[in-house]
Each structure stands twice: as structure tokens, then as C-alpha cells.
Amino acid sequence: MIELTDEQDMVLSALEEIAREEFAERAFKWQGEPPWENIELLAKQGFLGINFDESYGGGGMTEFEAMLSIEAIGSVCPDTAEFIYNQQMVAPRAIEMFGTEVAKDRYLPPVINGEDFVAIGISEPESGSDVGSMQTTVSNDLVLNGEKIWVSNVPHADAAVLWVKFPEGLGSVIIEFDWPGVEVQEHYKNMHDGTQSQIRFEDVEIPEENVLTRGQDAFVDQLKALNWERLGCATLANSWARNGLEKALDYAQQREQFGQPIGDFQGIEWKLADMVTQLEGARLLTYRAALNAHEHGRIPDRLETSMAKLYSTERAEQIVSEALQIHGANGYQQGHPLEYLYRLTRGRRLAAGTDEIQKNQIAAALKESGLPDLA
Ligand SMILES: Cc1cc2nc3c(=O)[nH]c(=O)nc-3n(C[C@H](O)[C@H](O)[C@H](O)COP(=O)(O)OP(=O)(O)OC[C@H]3O[C@@H](n4cnc5c(N)ncnc54)[C@H](O)[C@@H]3O)c2cc1C
Numbered sequence: 399m400i401e402l403t404d405e406q407d408m409v410l411s412a413l414e415e416i417a418r419e420e421f422a423e424r425a426f427k428w429q430g431e432p433p434w435e436n437i438e439l440l441a442k443q444g445f446l447g448i449n450f451d452e453s454y455g456g457g458g459m460t461e462f463e464a465m466l467s468i469e470a471i472g473s474v475c476p477d478t479a480e481f482i483y484n485q486q487m488v489a490p491r492a493i494e495m496f497g498t499e500v501a502k503d504r505y506l507p508p509v510i511n512g513e514d515f516v517a518i519g520i521s522e523p524e525s526g527s528d529v530g531s532m533q534t535t536v537s538n539d540l541v542l543n544g545e546k547i548w549v550s551n552v553p554h555a556d557a558a559v560l561w562v563k564f565p566e567g568l569g570s571v572i573i574e575f576d577w578p579g580v581e582v583q584e585h586y587k588n589m590h591d592g593t594q595s596q597i598r599f600e601d602v603e604i605p606e607e608n609v610l611t612r613g614q615d616a617f618v619d620q621l622k623a624l625n626w627e628r629l630g631c632a633t634l635a636n637s638w639a640r641n642g643l644e645k646a647l648d649y650a651q652q653r654e655q656f657g658q659p660i661g662d663f664q665g666i667e668w669k670l671a672d673m674v675t676q677l678e679g680a681r682l683l684t685y686r687a688a689l690n691a692h693e694h695g696r697i698p699d700r701l702e703t704s705m706a707k708l709y710s711t712e713r714a715e716q717i718v719s720e721a722l723q724i725h726g727a728n729g730y731q732q733g734h735p736l737e738y739l740y741r742l743t744r745g746r747r748l749a750a751g752t753d754e755i756q757k758n759q760i761a762a763a764l765k766e767s768g769l770p771d772l773a
Contacts, residue, residue, distance in 0.1 A: 399678065400685055402466075409459070410466050413445060417474035426735045428477035430591030432515070432554050436478040441512030449486055450494055454506035461487065461626055462688050465633040469681075472637025473644065476742055479637050484551065485509055487630030489516040489559040492610060492623040493572065500607035501572055505557055516572075517558040519546035519597065527755050529561065529568075534599065536562045536571055540609070542579075542602040552582060552595035559610065560599075561620065568620060569612035571604050578602070590741040618697070624750075625691075625698040628707040631750040632684040635714035635743060639677050642721035642739045646670065649725055666724060673717045680710040701763035701770060708756035711746040718743045 402410065421436050440446045449464035450456025457463070464486040472479025490509045493501055493516065508514035522545055525532040534544025546560060557574045573580055579602035585595045611619045647670060650661030660666050687702035722729035722736040729736035747753050 399681065400689075405459075406463060406466060409445075409448065409463055410470055412443075413467050413470035416440070416443065416445070417471045417478075421471065421475040421478055425475040425478075426733075426738055428475075429738060430477070430587075430593070432481055432551070433475065433478045434512075436475065437481060437512040440478075440482070441510070446482065446512050447486060447490070447506075447510035449491070450506060450510055454494070454502060455510040456506075460692055461491075461629070462685075462692060465630065465684070465688055468630065468633045469637045469640070472634055473640040476638050476641060476739060479634055480742075481515075483630045483634045484518075485515065488627050489518040491626060492518075492559050492570065495623060496570070496610045496619055497572070498607040498609075501610070505572065508556075514557075515551055515555040517549050517551050517555040519549045519558050519560040521546065521548045523547050523596075527752060532561065532563055532568075534560065534562045536564050536569070536604060536609075538565055540604040540606065542571065542573065542599045542604055545596065545598050547596045548594045549597060550592060550594050552597070553585065553593055558597075564612050564616075566613060567616060569616045570610040570620065572608040572610060573599070573602060573604065588745065590738065590745060592745075621700075622697040625700070625703045628703050628750050628756075629684060629688050629698055631746055632680070632706040632710035635711045635746045636677060636681050636684060638739050638743050638746075639673075639680070639710075639714040639717040642718040642736060643670075643673050643677060645735060646673070646721035646724040649728075653726075660724070669720050669724060673720055676713040677717055680706070680713045683709055700759055701767070704751075704756040704759040704763070707751065708753055708760070711743070712753060714743040715740070715747060 416439070420439060437446065444457060445467060447455065448457030448459045448467060449461050452458040468479050468483050471482065490506060493505050505516060509516055520529060522532050522534060534546065536542050542562065549558060555575065557572055559570055559572055561568065561570050575582065579600045581598045583596045583598055585593050588594055650666050650670065651659050653660050684706040687698050687706045690702060691698040718736065718739045722740055725736050728734060731737065
């Protein structure tokens with residue numbers, strides 16, 4: 399679909415092979431638990447953190463290669479892809495972009511070696527989509543107070559990046575879960591059995607070197623990290639959609655009714671045609687946003703990012719739902735890959751900015767700059 403360099407082609411082929419040979423058999427057994435065995439193998443082969451600098455153990459490539467790796471793996475093993483999305487495109491990536499040398503040396507190598515995980519805390523009980531209304535504060539003498547909710551993967555993480563309010567405005571810091579004043583109050587299971595947690599912070603002292611963003615550039619920096627996270631989220635959704643579509647295509651050839659494979663009925667053929675067209679459209683939007691950002695050395699464009707995130711996550715839910723439909727009652731059974739993919743894709747329309755928030759961003763960009771350029 400997109401012309402890859404030899405190096406990108408090599409990465410993609412190697413990861414597709416690892417996914418097929420090593421991850422396929424247990425692909426749907428993790429169901430929300432971190433697939434540590436797979437992570438260890440990826441780390442050993444140098445494929446964990448491929449978009450991080452080599453000085454921390456990374457592969458020295460870009461977010462585009464990170465997105466290729468998420469796609470290659472997620473179209474076989476959804477949980478492994480979600481783990482590497484979190485690791486390559488979310489909190490650790492923000493640490494590499496904005497962290498002090500001390501913070502990068504401390505937090506990045508264990509993540510890239512597959513030994514640790516860093517969570518992200520943005521949401522609060524009274525502040526979801528309206529991030530500007532957050533009430534978690536860090537004072538001028540760097541004392542943190544407040545509360546975060548829906549923080550994913552806390553039981554597997556030693557540290558988290560938190561979005562906070564400094565006296566001068568929005569910023570971010572890194573905390574560790576065993577510091578005095580950090581209290582994990584409750585863990586919840588979400589719809590796909592992933593764990594999310596509520597955490598309280600009371601007079602937590604933040605070392606200077608753990609401040610990530612603060613001051614007048616903080617908002618632009620946060621946006622840069624968030625837009626990459628959104629493109630990673632779109633990629634993850636596309637990979638899960640492909641996973642479901644491949645299963646539907648196979649099943650449609652095998653399952654016979656009325657004396658012929660169901661895939662020979664036009665009703666099913668048209669479903670498959672719609673599914674693949676939607677998926678490729680979503681992938682094109684996502685790659686365009688990523689490649690344009692790299693080419694121009696800038697933040698992924700707001701309009702391009704939000705269109706990619708909105709379309710990919712909405713279509714992924716729809717494609718997986720149709721794949722389940724093609725499987726009939728089989729696909730609806732607990733433990734079947736399609737019912738799990740359906741639960742997974744549903745969450746992506748909420749995480750990293752809901753559909754409605756993406757539409758607000760798209761409409762605002764349209765009003766500001768008109769339609770995207772033709773060229
Ligand atoms: C699987 C999953 C993983 C997550 N992981 C994390 C994590 O690791 N860390 C973290 O901090 N958070 C995490 N979240 C939380 C996520 O970021 C929030 O759910 C999201 O930001 C929306 O906030 P909210 O749920 O409070 O909904 P609300 O903001 O209360 O919104 C409720 C509804 O109102 C709509 N709405 C709100 N404002 C507007 C508006 N201006 N215009 C139109 N509609 C509007 C929303 O789109 C939504 O449909 C996760 C969520 C999920 C589902």
C-alpha cells in the first residue's frame with residue numbers, strides 16, 4: 399500500500415514471522431494479562447522500543463516503524479500489540495521526548511528491555527474529555543496532590559507519567575508507585591478484562607529531574623505526545639480489524655450452508671468487500687498523518703490525526719462486528735477470538751479521546767483552515 403524502505407520491509411517481514419511462528423498459538427489466551435513471554439522475546443530480538451534512541455537500548459527508528467510493528471503483531475496477537483503500543487507510543491515515548499537525562503536513563507532501559515512498564519494518568523473523576531479542568535496540582539516547590547482514574551496496567555508498572563496543573567498551567571511529571579503519598583485506591587476490570595486503577599496523591603514530593611513538561615511550551619509538547627498516542631491507537635484498532643477480517647475471510651470459505659460455502663453468497667461477499675475497503679481507508683488516513691508529520695518534522699497535524707483516530711476506531715468496531723456476524727453463533731461464544739476483538743475495539747472509541755472529541759477537533763480545524771490541501 400505504501401512503498402517501504404528496505405529496512406522497514408525487513409522489520410515488517412521479521413515481525414510478521416515472529417507473530418506467526420511464536421505468538422499465533424497463544425494469541426487469544428492472554429485476555430488482558432500482559433504477554434510477558436512475547437515481550438521478552440521481542441526485547442531479546444531487539445524489536446521492543448524500535449522508535450527509541452539506541453543509547454537507551456532502542457532501535458533508533460521512527461514512530462512510523464513503531465506503527466508497522468504494532469500492525470504486524472496486532473493482526474495476530476491483540477494483547478501483545480496493545481502492550482507495545484503503550485510502550486512505544488504512550489508514556490515512555492513522552493519520557494524520551496521531554497524527559498531530563500536522569501529520567502531517561504532511569505526509566506527507559508528497563509522498559510525497552512521488557513522488564514518494566516510505565517503507565518499514563520490523565521483522566522480524573524471530574525475531568526475526562528475536559529482535560530483543562532483537571533484538579534491534580536504540582537506546586538512551585540514540586541509537591542503533588544490529587545487523584546487519577548482509569549489508569550491502565552498499574553499492577554504491572556513501577557512508574558507513571560501524570561498530566562498535572564502547575565501554577566502557570568498544564569504540565570507533566572513522572573511518579574513511582576512506591577513513593578510516600580502515592581496510594582493505589584482501587585483496581586477495576588474493564589470490558590475486555592484489562593485492569594484500570596484509581597490512584598490518590600497526597601503531598602508527594604517530585605524530584606526536579608522528574609518534571610517532564612512545564613511552562614509556555616508545555617501545551618504544545620503535550621499535544622505532540624497525545625497526537626502520536628492517537629495515531630498509535632488508530633494503528634492498534636486497524637491491526638485488530640485486520641485480525642478479525644482475516645478470520646472472517648477464512649471462515650467464509652470453510653462454513654457451508656445451503657450446499658455451498660457462505661463466502662459464495664453475495665450477501666457475505668459484499669460484507670467482506672466493505673470491510674476491506676474500510677480497513678484500507680483507515681490505514682491510509684493513519685499512515686498519511688504519520689508520514690506527513692515525519693516529513694515536515696512537526697507535530698502530527700490535528701485534522702489528519704483526529705480523522706485517522708476517529709475513522710480507524712469506529713471502522714474497527716464495525717469490521718469486527720461484521721466478522722462476528724459472519725461467524726454466526728460461534729463468534730458470540732465467550733472465549734472466541736471475535737467476541738474478544740469486539741470487546742477490545744469498543745474501548746478504543748473511548749480511550750485517547752472519544753469519537754465526539756475527535757469530531758470537535760476535526761470541525762475546529764475545518765473552521766480554522768478549511769478543507770485539507772488537494773496535494
Ligand atoms: C480501554 C480504556 C483505557 C483507558 N486508559 C486510560 C489510561 O491509561 N489513563 C487515563 O488517564 N485514562 C484512560 N482511559 C480513560 C479515557 O481517557 C477517558 O475515558 C476519555 O478521555 C473520556 O473521558 P470520560 O470517560 O470521563 O468521558 P466524559 O468526558 O465524561 O464524556 C462522556 C461522554 O460525553 C461526550 N462528550 C464530552 N465532552 C463532549 C463535547 N465537548 N462534545 C461532545 N461530546 C462530548 C464524550 O465523548 C462521551 O461520549 C481509558 C479508557 C478506556 C476505555
